[in-house]
Amino acid sequence: MFVHSVYFWLKHPENQEDRDALKAGLNSLKGVQEITTVYIGGPAETRRPVIDHTYDLSLILVFADKAAHDTYQVHPVHQEFVAECSHLWERVQIYDVAA
């Protein structure tokens, strides 16, 4: 499996419209057939020094393998998401896991 985790920090986290727009964009990614499982969410209520809860939204995608992930990266639905939503975030942090 290949797990692609993306954490997003919004430019304007106080702006509910921005947050909703990014969430809608993340949900649009579910249209990519190569994705096996999608988890979209935000920071849970856990607090410990080793936990980073400062992000605003997160996207965790599971793929069968790296090839499926690579197809997703260049998929028109993903490219449209980046074109439409990248102005909303200040920072992204990604972890890719070969599992």
Add this chain to the structure above:
Amino acid sequence: MFVHSVYFWLKHPENQEDRDALKAGLNSLKGVQEITTVYIGGPAETRRPVIDHTYDLSLILVFADKAAHDTYQVHPVHQEFVAECSHLWERVQIYDVAA
């Protein structure tokens, strides 16, 4: 769902025995009934500035809800893992997602 992602940096990443011991410890966690899905792995071959590939091993656990995660945290199998393996890592970084 509740997704608990842990990234581990080994104290001695060049030591294969340490790596194997941590991997065995991570695999032992599969014995916790409250876990819905387990992904154990390491950095994929993707390289971009926004991707952190510097960790050595990773554990992504999916739970039905926060209550199941909280039970896992105090589960004897998890506590034994921490007691047996925590000397192996230099750093952990955790992201908890309410999805």
